Amino acid sequence: MPELPEVETVRRGLAPTLIGARFAKVEARRGDLRAPFPPRFAARLTGRRVEALTRRAKYLLVALDKGETLVIHLGMSGSFRVERGDVLVTPPFHHERAKLAAHDHVVFDLDNGARVIFNDPRRFGSMDLVQSEGLETRPPFAGLGVEPLSEDFDAARLAADFAGSRAPLKTALLDQTRIAGLGNIYVVEALFRARLKPTRIAGELADAKGKPTAAARALAPAIREVLKEAVAAGGSTLRDHRQPDGELGYFQHSFAVYDREGAACPHRGCKGTIARMVQGGRSTFYCATCQK
DNA sequence: CCGACCGCCTGCCTGC
DNA sequence: TGCAGGCAGGCGGTCG
Numbered sequence: 001m002p003e004l005p006e007v008e009t010v011r012r013g014l015a016p017t018l019i020g021a022r023f024a025k026v027e028a029r030r031g032d033l034r035a036p037f038p039p040r041f042a043a044r045l046t047g048r049r050v051e052a053l054t055r056r057a058k059y060l061l062v063a064l065d066k067g068e069t070l071v072i073h074l075g076m077s078g079s080f081r082v083e084r085g086d087v088l089v090t091p092p093f094h095h096e097r098a099k100l101a102a103h104d105h106v107v108f109d110l111d112n113g114a115r116v117i118f119n120d121p122r123r124f125g126s127m128d129l130v131q132s133e134g135l136e137t138r139p140p141f142a143g144l145g146v147e148p149l150s151e152d153f154d155a156a157r158l159a160a161d162f163a164g165s166r167a168p169l170k171t172a173l174l175d176q177t178r179i180a181g182l183g184n185i186y187v188v189e190a191l192f193r194a195r196l197k198p199t200r201i202a203g204e205l206a207d208a209k210g211k212p213t214a215a216a217r218a219l220a221p222a223i224r225e226v227l228k229e230a231v232a233a234g235g236s237t238l239r240d241h242r243q244p245d246g247e248l249g250y251f252q253h254s255f256a257v258y259d260r261e262g263a264a265c266p267h268r269g270c271k272g273t274i275a276r277m278v279q280g281g282r283s284t285f286y287c288a289t290c291q292k
Numbered sequence: 293c294c295g296a297c298c299g300c301c302t303g304c305c306t307g308c
Numbered sequence: 309t310g311c312a313g314g315c316a317g318g319c320g321g322t323c324g
Contacts, residue, residue: 003317034300034319058318076318077302103302122301124318140319167295176319183317258317280296283315298322306314 002058002074004148004181005227009234010080011055017082017114018062022049025109033105033123034075044129045070045108057144057180061135069132075124083115145178148223149231153179155220158205159212165202169219170279172202179223185258186226188285192257193222195267197291198277198284257285265290 002010026042038044045064052063062070072078106118106127118125135141145161146153161178172178173187182190191198196215205216212220256266257274265272265287272289 006317073318075301076316078318120301121303122316122318124301126319165294171295185317281298282317294324296322296324298320300319302316304315306312308310308312 002076002078003183003186004055004058005186005230005234007055007058007060007074007181008231010074011053011060012234014060014080014082014116015053017110017112017116018050018053020050021110021112021114023047023108024111027107027109029105029107033120033125033127034073035126035128037127038129041127041129044068056136056141056147057176058183059140063132067132068129069135071126071128071130071135072118073126075120075122075126077122078118078120078125081117081119083117084113143177144180145176146180148179148181149227153220153224155212155216158220158223159216160206160210162202162216163206163210167202168198168279169196169200169202169205170198170284173223174280174282181227182223184282185255186223186230188258188283189255190219190223190226192267192286192291193226194218195291197288198279198286257287259283260285 023045026045028037028042031037048064048066048068050062051065052061054061054063058073060072060074062072064070101119103119103121103123104117105120105123108116108118110116118127130138146157158179162172165172167175169191170187173182173190174184188198194215196219200215205213205219207213257263260274261276263274265274267287267290270287270290272287274285275288277284277286
């Protein structure tokens with residue numbers, strides 16, 4: 001499920017199948033997801049070869065020959081699975097295959113014999129086919145914030161980006177124009193690790209001169225660590241399932257506070273209990289005792 | 293400009 | 309057992 005680590009996991013899982021392959025046949029089983037597919041979507045993809053598969057924020061970028069890029073967003077419930085010949089490669093948690101297939105919206109048949117299927121029950125995902133050139137200067141990429149796992153991201157950058165903001169930290173961290181790729185879960189987890197209250201004012205990460213405060217110096221590495229560990233966990237799950245019954249787009253990961261209302265705070269020595277509150281309509285989990 | 297809120301969809305879990 | 313209601317990892321548009 002798709003925040004940065006999950007999208008990265010999907011990217012790594014699909015790369016060996018997709019890169020270098022050609023779309024022999026593409027079938028869009030409906031005209032839209034969250035937004036309509038572009039005109040002649042399937043026809044324009046047919047015959048194209050995949051040159052690269054990258055990620056920006058929560059978007060997958062499938063670079064094709066002839067200068068176009070397939071831009072994919074998984075939304076809330078989008079996932080991919082791969083089938084090869086007679087062997088079904090199906091996530092183990094999907095027991096009812098017929099039910100699952102009801103939401104198979106786009107099917108890519110590759111010239112290497114693999115079939116890549118995009119499934120998205122809620123249809124909050126999106127697919128677009130755009131010119132590769134200048135991609136980053138156009139929506140939705142123009143204005144996206146820093147990649148938190150890149151070298152450009154550190155406490156100084158975080159402080160500079162948040163300076164002057166009156167928004168709560170939780171809200172600011174979800175803003176993709178500031179930091180790209182965080183979603184509700186990893187924001188909540190990173191704030192817990194940094195022992196920062198989600199309601200703290202984002203601007204407090206910078207001092208009067210715009211330099212990082214202690215809070216910024218705690219939060220920046222916490223964000224990176226949470227994401228790195230999640231990517232590593234996704235990767236290991238994929239390794240376990242490299243063979244025919246592999247899975248893509250899902251991995252098991254345990255969270256310290258997300259969805260753990262009422263549990264004991266896992267911070268050593270803290271006697272607190274995990275609480276839940278709503279910020280901007282979304283659940284925030286935190287320890288009121290040790291997050292300040 | 294900024295931040296809060298709403299809608300988009302379906303599935304699943306809870307409580308009555 | 310059925311059903312209503314609440315909730316879910318996303319984003320973009322509108323409104324104040």
